[in-house]
């Protein structure tokens with residue numbers, strides 16, 4: 001499987017039946033971008049900005065953030081870079097925000113919920129992003145959107161900051177694509193509604209799986225329930241991808257599932273447009289996709305979606321695709 005990977009570094013990602021998809025990478029620091037390019041990544045599908053805020057004593061300033069976003073955009077030389085606004089809370093805490101301890105942090109005050117309650121903090125990040133937008137191909141995504149009003153409020157704040165900058169004579173890219181993370185089941189179910197108001201979805205399966213099966217992604221005792229191939233998860237993914245396409249929008253995935261050898265055939269068959277993974281997984285994924293027929297997999301999709309258990313899905317995968325489980 002690892003053999004003969006090097007030649008895929010310079011090639012586009014195309015299935016055996018000629019369908020193109022995009023393979024991009026997840027990063028947590030601007031300097032990670034170099035490794036993405038060396039591994040044949042076609043862009044950044046998720047820059048987790050939390051790491052600019054962590055391991056320090058106060059919030060990063062607008063200029064510090066601007067420098068980081070400019071840095072990653074320049075390193076990627078015009079290739080698409082999806083930057084996610086602050087997703088703090090849950091497993092990632094910022095001691096200097098002095099937030100009260102919560103009984104259920106994963107169901108609590110995190111990500112966009114916190115940003116909308118702290119517009120000072122959020123607007124600072126949005127301004128830094130907007131100022132950096134002329135340095136490359138920036139796209140913005142919002143984390144943990146659970147309800148339409150959150151998306152609308154976030155977009156409104158972005159628009160206001162854009163107008164403020166333009167009024168102040170500061171250059172901002174004309175068109176910045178705006179997307180949202182699909183990582184809460186309510187948003188997956190309502191994807192048809194959300195699709196009308198975004199440019200792309202980034203499906204965050206790490207959280208989507210935990211919330212769908214009510215199984216903490218970090219708790220070993222319930223790890224048996226944390227199952228990417230659970231038919232409930234697959235049906236949600238299909239709903240989201242179809243909803244995006246119905247509105248002519250792109251469906252991307254940046255959860256760990258997007259880089260899993262066994263999941264790639266299923267996601268390709270569902271029509272996923274963009275797979276974002278660890279940089280080291282890009283070339284193996286490109287090779288695998290070159291051996292798969294999207295059309296053929298698509299024809300067995302209904303059958304897979306009708307299966308009753310994850311075990312049945314996995315058996316089907318190992319029987320039909322050139323991968324080991």
Ligand code: PEP
Pocket residue numbers: 046048087183203204205206207208254255256
């Ligand atoms: C996800 O939930 O799948 C995701 C990509 O976000 P994070 O892992 O940062 O929560």
Ligand code: MG
Pocket residue numbers: 183204206207
């Ligand atoms: Mg997440």
